Amino acid sequence: MSPIDSFLTQYLHGSLRMSSKTLACFCxxxxxxxxxxxxxxxxSSEDLMGTWHCQFESPFGLQxxxxxxxxxxxxxxxxxxxxxxxxxxxxxxxxxxxxxNDSIEFAEVRQFGEREFRIEYTGKLKGKELAIxxxxxxxxxxxxxxxRNLPKPPPKEDPAPVVDVKIDRLIKDAFxxxxxxxxxxxxxxxxxxxxxxLAAEHFDAVTPENCMKPERVHPGEDRWSFEQTDALVxxxxxxxxxxxxxxxxxxxxxxxxFFEGRDPETVKRRMKEHIDTLVGRYxxxxxxxxxxxEAINDGGDxxxxxxxxxxxxxxxxxxxxxxxxxxxxxxxxxxxxxxxYYNDYNIESGPKHESSMVLLRRLxxxxxxxxxxxxxxxxxxxxxxxxxxEKAITDYASLGLKVSITELxxxxxxxxxxxxxxxxxxxxxxxxxxxxxxxxxxYAKLFSIFKxxxxxxxxxxxxxxxxxxxxxxxxxxxxxxxNNNPKPAYASIIALTDGKDDxxxxxxxxxVKIEDGGRGPYSAIATESKTLxxxxxxxxxxxxxxxxxxxxxxxxxxxxxxxxxxEEHKNFLNEIASHGYIVLGIGPLDQLQQRGExxxxxxxSSQLLAALDWIIAQDATERSIYFEKIDTxxxxxxxxxxxxxxxxxxxxxxRITTTVVCNSGVLPTQSPMAAMPNLTKDxxxxxxxxxxxxxxxxxxxxxxxxxxxxxxxxxxxxVMTNLDVGHGGTYRxxxxxxxxxxxxxxxxxxLKGEQSGAKMFVGDDSQLRRxxxxxxxxxxxxx
Numbered sequence: 001m002s003p004i005d006s007f008l009t010q011y012l013h014g015s016l017r018m019s020s021k022t023l024a025c026f027c028x029x030x031x032x033x034x035x036x037x038x039x040x041x042x043x044s045s046e047d048l049m050g051t052w053h054c055q056f057e058s059p060f061g062l063q064x065x066x067x068x069x070x071x072x073x074x075x076x077x078x079x080x081x082x083x084x085x086x087x088x089x090x091x092x093x094x095x096x097x098x099x100x101n102d103s104i105e106f107a108e109v110r111q112f113g114e115r116e117f118r119i120e121y122t123g124k125l126k127g128k129e130l131a132i133x134x135x136x137x138x139x140x141x142x143x144x145x146x147x148r149n150l151p152k153p154p155p156k157e158d159p160a161p162v163v164d165v166k167i168d169r170l171i172k173d174a175f176x177x178x179x180x181x182x183x184x185x186x187x188x189x190x191x192x193x194x195x196x197x198l199a200a201e202h203f204d205a206v207t208p209e210n211c212m213k214p215e216r217v218h219p220g221e222d223r224w225s226f227e228q229t230d231a232l233v234x235x236x237x238x239x240x241x242x243x244x245x246x247x248x249x250x251x252x253x254x255x256x257x258f259f260e261g262r263d264p265e266t267v268k269r270r271m272k273e274h275i276d277t278l279v280g281r282y283x284x285x286x287x288x289x290x291x292x293x294e295a296i297n298d299g300g301d302x303x304x305x306x307x308x309x310x311x312x313x314x315x316x317x318x319x320x321x322x323x324x325x326x327x328x329x330x331x332x333x334x335x336x337x338x339x340x341y342y343n344d345y346n347i348e349s350g351p352k353h354e355s356s357m358v359l360l361r362r363l364x365x366x367x368x369x370x371x372x373x374x375x376x377x378x379x380x381x382x383x384x385x386x387x388x389x390e391k392a393i394t395d396y397a398s399l400g401l402k403v404s405i406t407e408l409x410x411x412x413x414x415x416x417x418x419x420x421x422x423x424x425x426x427x428x429x430x431x432x433x434x435x436x437x438x439x440x441x442x443y444a445k446l447f448s449i450f451k452x453x454x455x456x457x458x459x460x461x462x463x464x465x466x467x468x469x470x471x472x473x474x475x476x477x478x479x480x481x482x483n484n485n486p487k488p489a490y491a492s493i494i495a496l497t498d499g500k501d502d503x504x505x506x507x508x509x510x511x512v513k514i515e516d517g518g519r520g521p522y523s524a525i526a527t528e529s530k531t532l533x534x535x536x537x538x539x540x541x542x543x544x545x546x547x548x549x550x551x552x553x554x555x556x557x558x559x560x561x562x563x564x565x566x567e568e569h570k571n572f573l574n575e576i577a578s579h580g581y582i583v584l585g586i587g588p589l590d591q592l593q594q595r596g597e598x599x600x601x602x603x604x605s606s607q608l609l610a611a612l613d614w615i616i617a618q619d620a621t622e623r624s625i626y627f628e629k630i631d632t633x634x635x636x637x638x639x640x641x642x643x644x645x646x647x648x649x650x651x652x653x654x655r656i657t658t659t660v661v662c663n664s665g666v667l668p669t670q671s672p673m674a675a676m677p678n679l680t681k682d683x684x685x686x687x688x689x690x691x692x693x694x695x696x697x698x699x700x701x702x703x704x705x706x707x708x709x710x711x712x713x714x715x716x717x718x719v720m721t722n723l724d725v726g727h728g729g730t731y732r733x734x735x736x737x738x739x740x741x742x743x744x745x746x747x748x749x750x751l752k753g754e755q756s757g758a759k760m761f762v763g764d765d766s767q768l769r770r771x772x773x774x775x776x777x778x779x780x781x782x783x
Contacts, residue, residue: 051066105121163533243282245278300352300354377405381435409478433534518578559586571733720778742768
């Protein structure tokens, strides 16, 4: 791990905490740049002179530097730069500039409050380029390359969401009888009117992100800065929002003047005056305060778990462990009615949780007027410690304390960047629909825990407003994307309160009946779930017939042309569902009746596996309408044309029981169609269960590819069937036409164990062999 990576890791895990301004300086180092330099026959200091341009990609967005180097007759050099940061411009004058033939050294000094940071640069000409290395002390080096050409403007950000999400209630209204739902930000300063409206409409509580921290509000012993804090309080009151103060006593973002002289009585007086002034200014207007923030060390072991394991901060060094008790007593004196919190991260699990219990018991025994605990809640999708979170809530409640989730965000798995978000307009790679759905499921599980313990939970606050207004930029952690569009996570949370306590009430907002529900024994519907964006669900309308005695096998479906709609195949899929299956087809329900622009969005096979994960989780969730009604051990991967390739692509998943490939086959060379899975014939080795091909005869454009697939597969049972209807199949015909009985018979045989289905395929007198419209060939198949 490089020194820079080590530094980042420390910050991400909380062992190193820095102000946003400090981070801006540090992250300015983690950049790459390009400069333009004209080709000269000789490399000398003259080649370094003039104006240079470079762009830096940072977690804060795209920054453009315009450097100007001048060397006078005496050989003394000066270097300046203008920096365009999208919505601001700043000027830099570099110091200690030294030029030696084809090399240059210079430094940048930046001031953040009382802190000064120095960045060292070295550069060396290499042909038309200048290789630059810059160093931030012991935290490592960064390399860059540079030239004279003006850089291209940054690409415009696509405002369209990854998936359209419809919500029928506001989150604050959905949980109004349970707990407050808030967001963090230094509103209204530098927020757009659209963002301010979004915050006021969806949330009923606000926490200042930075403006009430000691460094910002109290930069000098005799200096206060209340402009932003006053504006925030006034804005929140105007919009009927509850205000939570953050934070009074913290080891980070606290000016050094608090501890000058290191005299305990002086430091104690300064703490009291700070709390008296800040809390007293807003007495009766703020509902609660984070009195002490992050006082416990990270990590720990079995031994430290028996102790408070306090962080070796300036507060601890000057006042000892008593500083926490003093802070709470001073806060209570300043506002007797405010709810007083101890706030920390990672205290929900492991040795740090045990240390938090030791600390809280001591504070209560010492008479500290502590009312509540704030679990920050910075988690990663796919790794949320649900059991530990619930246990921590009950543990703190056992001490007579309330609990809030104070800084909630759940980052998308697999995303890079983030952690250093600054309020800038910038672009980032959008998350995949699969990741959005996993995140939505995690958020739903979290809020189900919070709802379960609503008698203890006072507030759930998201740490930011949207995926642009977040310290974890680039990791898409919040309920709104960077353009204020709601994400699947929002809908998944709202769905928890649908139907109140009736677990049999569907969470679907719309149901569509196709061809009177199909010809099978179970009238089917096409529907959707708020917790599974981008998927149309075909299933029996009445689920009461399914349970321990009879369950629904799963069919995963990919569409022709990898289209984002099942519109072409709805008759076929609905007919299968009416015979007792749950079909999860790629594409939103609103594209089923009439295709729109959304139907042309690119789809991927990962959506099928995400849907499988979702339905398996639903089967295990008591509040779900699918609870214990799904046969999660019987799964078919199935699709038409490009969707058939998607089915082949996921066939290596051990949960797949059988694969059905319709009007498709692996191409001999890579397809020019960008959305099509890039498979080779080697991917046929992924099959580990029986395989059925349903093809359209020699006139089917995929016919030769399928026949070649068939010839290559020798390791699993495989059946090739053909009906001479061409590539379009019979999906649009009433009840799916002649394809439906063949598909249903195969599924009944391999997913339900019904031997009657085998009669369609096995033996010289099989139904398909006797049908003059069909041809059939098979290998490794037996009854």
